[in-house]
Amino acid sequence: MKASMGLVLLAIALGGAALAAPGLIAYQGRITDAAGNPVTSAITVTFTFWSSESGGTQLGSGFSDADTVTPDADGVYSTMIGDDPALLVPATVFSGNSVWLNVNVNGEDLAPRRRVASVAYALQSGNADTLDGAHKADLANASHTHDAIDIESGVFPPFLIPQNITLTSAAFIYGEAIRAGTIAQAYIDAAIARDSEILPTVLASDGPGSGLDADTLDGQQATDFALDSEIIPHILANDGAGSGIDADTLDGQQASAFAASSHTHGPYTFFYSIDRAAWQPNMSSTEYSSQGGNGGFCVTSSGFGKMIAPVNLPDGAIVDSFTVYFDKDPTHTEDVTVNFARYYPLDGNFSTWAEVDSSGISGVGAKTVAIPRRTVNNEATSLTCSAYSSDWGGGKVEVRGVIIEYTLNTAP
Numbered sequence: 001m002k003a004s005m006g007l008v009l010l011a012i013a014l015g016g017a018a019l020a021a022p023g024l025i026a027y028q029g030r031i032t033d034a035a036g037n038p039v040t041s042a043i044t045v046t047f048t049f050w051s052s053e054s055g056g057t058q059l060g061s062g063f064s065d066a067d068t069v070t071p072d073a074d075g076v077y078s079t080m081i082g083d084d085p086a087l088l089v090p091a092t093v094f095s096g097n098s099v100w101l102n103v104n105v106n107g108e109d110l111a112p113r114r115r116v117a118s119v120a121y122a123l124q125s126g127n128a129d130t131l132d133g134a135h136k137a138d139l140a141n142a143s144h145t146h147d148a149i150d151i152e153s154g155v156f157p158p159f160l161i162p163q164n165i166t167l168t169s170a171a172f173i174y175g176e177a178i179r180a181g182t183i184a185q186a187y188i189d190a191a192i193a194r195d196s197e198i199l200p201t202v203l204a205s206d207g208p209g210s211g212l213d214a215d216t217l218d219g220q221q222a223t224d225f226a227l228d229s230e231i232i233p234h235i236l237a238n239d240g241a242g243s244g245i246d247a248d249t250l251d252g253q254q255a256s257a258f259a260a261s262s263h264t265h266g267p268y269t270f271f272y273s274i275d276r277a278a279w280q281p282n283m284s285s286t287e288y289s290s291q292g293g294n295g296g297f298c299v300t301s302s303g304f305g306k307m308i309a310p311v312n313l314p315d316g317a318i319v320d321s322f323t324v325y326f327d328k329d330p331t332h333t334e335d336v337t338v339n340f341a342r343y344y345p346l347d348g349n350f351s352t353w354a355e356v357d358s359s360g361i362s363g364v365g366a367k368t369v370a371i372p373r374r375t376v377n378n379e380a381t382s383l384t385c386s387a388y389s390s391d392w393g394g395g396k397v398e399v400r401g402v403i404i405e406y407t408l409n410t411a412p
């Protein structure tokens with residue numbers, strides 16, 4: 001805490017029938033904090049008198065006066081030492097020729113002590129007729145003012161300049177003394193940018209190569225960023241497993257081009273073919289050929305006939321479609337039907353999964369039917385195909401082949 005000491009002034013009054021000083025001293029001071037800012041909150045000021053600037057003997061039989069004062073906005077305060085009628089300043093304080101005033105603020109002595117000038121000694125000498133040979137009319141009161149015209153030189157501290165002041169054309173005021181109000185545009189140097197000019201000037205000149213040197217970028221100091229020359233070395237020094245570096249590409253490939261470390265494959269699509277050699281008649285008396293005139297199989301006798309073929313698909317396979325290839329003489333009117341079914345050995349029942357016939361085919365042709373994703377269960381069932389007709393026409397209609405499409409979620 002700093003203190004700016006004011007004048008120590010003496011108030012002199014007539015008392016009783018004799019000329020005597022009332023034991024009062026007017027004191028004015030200014031107090032600031034360590035940064036030089038005025039202190040404006042209430043403080044306790046304690047005054048004592050001593051025989052020397054440091055150390056020494058306390059005068060006035062231990063006289064001490066504590067006052068609580070509240071400085072103004074500039075840190076200036078005024079008080080009276082000895083204003084308690086029961087605790088006036090003893091005249092004995094000034095019986096010697098060396099008197100030093102010690103000022104203590106909130107328990108802290110303010111150094112150095114201030115030596116009391118001759119005026120205060122009037123407490124000892126009474127009411128003089130002259131002061132250094134000058135009468136009262138030749139002197140100014142302790143509290144007085146001056147017209148600005150009487151001040152020819154020097155610098156006013158800011159706290160002594162009033163808020164409203166008018167200057168002549170030849171006068172000027174330091175900027176730090178202006179504490180409130182608005183300065184007219186005409187009195188501001190044209191070289192100083194106005195608020196309305198600053199942002200447009202910056203925006204018009206920013207970007208690469210502008211030369212603008214900002215204090216921060218998005219609130220970050222320059223030390224929070226890496227230089228271009230530092231980035232690649234830093235990445236190379238810290239890359240690899242566990243580095244936490246999230247690159248844009250890996251060997252030029254985006255992440256979508258790779259599979260996750262934990263992944264599955266499939267489903268895989270397969271085709272199961274039943275060729276002509278796999279078909280056998282279901283009755284030993286049926287005449288047939290597994291090498292028909294056009295490469296298919298057929299019943300060569302007239303009338304009804306039925307051929308069967310086993311189907312061996314992997315367990316868990318999902319059947320998707322069933323395709324049969326026919327070769328039919330256009331003059332033949334009867335059709336062949338090919339059936340794909342599941343067989344249940346425990347009860348001897350069949351469950352048809354797909355069935356196609358040769359109707360509408362003239363010559364070589366094929367028919368495909370979709371199967372609603374039937375799943376193969378080799379533990380409890382088996383699969384079989386059968387081809388039958390009421391009249392094969394002695395080989396006028398043949399089955400050239402069967403294709404079963406199925407999928408597996410894993411490779412076989």
